[in-house]
Amino acid sequence: MKRLIFLLIFALALSACSANEAEEPDDSASENTNQQTEEEMEHKDEREEEEEPAKDEESEIEVDAEAANEPQYYVAEDASVVPLEEDIDENVVLLTIDDAPAEYALEMAETLQELEAGAIFFVNGHFLDTPEEEEALRQLHEMGFPIGNHTYNHPLIPDLPEEEQKEEIVSLNDRVEEIIGERPKFFRAPNGMNTDYSEQVVVDEGMILMNWTYGYDYFEPYMDADKLAEAMISGEGPEVDVDYSLLKPGANLLMHDREWTNEALERIVNGLRDSGYEIVDPHLIQTLDEASEKE
Known part of the structure; x- marks a missing residue:
């Protein structure tokens, strides 16, 4: 009996040791x-x-x-484009095209796009009467060209009563916004002729008043692509008594939606670049809103 009890205690002891060994971590x-x-x-x-x-x-x-996308230039009183900072390239010219979109605006825009050159297209309301003309404006905008205001009916502003001056400017802004969803940021009066009142309307509309430095395609002797290209590249128009160059840093170049201008456009851009001038991107010109934000 004692031997049996001893064997049972020994078996229990062995069982306890085995359990402890299993619980010990490896x-x-x-x-x-x-x-x-x-x-x-x-x-x-x-x-x-x-x-x-x-x-x-x-x-x-x-x-x-x-x-x-920050503005780099502003439009001075003489219509030239001037750098906002000293380290910005001043050897630039601005291309502008008036009386759009008549017949050649889209072809001109395509040429400029291929040459990677910017321009402002100043439009008239009487060229926005049909669905085709509306589509032309829409395409100009979608191609990335800023749209400027050149009045609705292209009148001489000083010949109009003040109420009509305002109507010519504001109604075109409304029409452009209706088509492309944006109001113009630049204004150019027909023949460059304004009144104190029209200039105030332009400011009230949030637009930059813009004239030009030189242009020749509206003079009869330069209604020829070869002669026009030479005049625009050199800045000289001897056949209209401009026997000296008007080309200078920041020059604001006036052109129109015309057949001869369309034909000369590529040569004009390349010739200006060969003369050491870059075509400024109009989106880098400080608008009235941007100027107000910095004040």
Whole structure:
């Protein structure tokens, strides 16, 4: 009997030891787990370090894009385009095309787009009477060209009563907005003739008043593509008593929606560039709203 009791106690003791051994952790497995965790953390840190520069580069690109859209020029009283800062290129000229969209505006826009040259298209309301003319304006806008106001019916503003002066300007802004969803930011009076009243209406409408430095395509001797190209590139118009060059940094060049101008346009752009001038992007010209925000 004593021997049986002893065997039972011995069996229970062995069973307890086995249970304790099963509960003891495996040190080697623990070490492997810790090593795995450390390696994963190291890889995670490396991935984060690699991602950070990419975020910084993306941020820099966004900042550069915003800077690229900042105004760089303003329109002076003599109609020339002047840099806002000293380190901005002054050897630029502005291209403007009046009386659009008559017959050749879209062809001219396509030529400019191929040459990567900007321009402001100043439109008249009497060229926006048909669905086809509306579509032409819409395409000019979608191609990225700013649309300017050249009055609704192209009258001489000083010949009109004040109420009609306002109607010529504001009604065209309304019409343009109806078609493209934006109001013009620039105004040019027919023949460059304004009154104190019309100039105030232009300001009230939030537009930049713009004249021009020179242009020749409305003079009969220059209703020829070859002669016009030479005159616009040189700045000289000897056949209309301009025997000296009007080409200068910031020159504001007047052209029209005309057959001979359309034919000469590519030569004009290339000739001006060969003379050391760049075609300024009109979107870089400070608008009235932008000027007010900085004050």
